[in-house]
Amino acid sequence: MEQNKQFAEQYGNMSQEWINRCEWRGKEICKQMECMMKILNEKYAICQYDSQVKYGEHDLHFYSNRGWNGKEWYDHIQLCFNDKLDKDRNNQILNELLTLITDMELKNVSCRVQYDTVTDDEKLYTDAIKKYNDLEGKFVSLRGHIGKVKEVGEYNGKKQYGFFKKGARKYYNPLSSIEIIFEIAV
Incomplete structure (x- = not known):
């Protein structure tokens, strides 16, 4: 974070050097996310990541900003649970995901869990x-x-x-x- 600030102050955040650095950093983050997704895809059925997994038969649903960000790579992904699975199964997947992602020791990649309130x-x-x-x-x-x-x-x-x-x-x-x-x- 401090390195980015120093780099922006040195070259200016509108310079070509800054744009190139942001592009390079985004690609580095994408590489880490791709490695993470390959590991998760081996363990779970992930719709829209694995073309063999049909909607409704998935554990997780994948979304990325590839294409939306004007690039061929992504620096943001979202994984959603299958609402058709019971709460216990989704909680089990969540706990396994958090453990797997924590153990990967990714750099400059963060994970945020967003909960829904569901009434019984x-x-x-x-x-x-x-x-x-x-x-x-x-x-x-x-x-x-x-x-x-x-x-x-x-x-x-x-x-x-x-x-x-x-x-x-x-x-x-x-x-x-x-x-x-x-x-x-x-």
């Missing part, structure tokens, strides 16, 4: 039922209003609940599992 709807539903069983017949508070939580029907085989303000018999606010668990106060 079945667990939320079962927890909401447990909470409803504790609340049934009791007055509770929801967003500053007093009322009761009651079962209001079924949808796709799952019980649906509503919040009835004190005195209401017909009109209610539908409740999600998250609202029942986290927003209802006794």
Whole structure:
């Protein structure tokens, strides 16, 4: 990093020397990434990296900025998991990937893991039922209003609940599992 700063100050970041150095550095990073991808490709089915791997039958999906950066080489890649695989398998692949990449001791190559928040709807539903069983017949508070939580029907085989303000018999606010668990106060 310090070498790049010194080089830019010496030659200027708009000079041909600077452009050549950036091109050289990008190609060096690409070589390291290619070596890394060859190793990963031996262990995993990687769509768009290996032309033999069909979409949907992959462990990982490959994207690079080759071509988009106006070059025949790339200095950025992205590996995404197959959403069709279960969470445990994707977590296993993630942990193996992190270990493999760490052990490679790559220079000027960094790895960033980006997580998605995924809800476990079945667990939320079962927890909401447990909470409803504790609340049934009791007055509770929801967003500053007093009322009761009651079962209001079924949808796709799952019980649906509503919040009835004190005195209401017909009109209610539908409740999600998250609202029942986290927003209802006794």
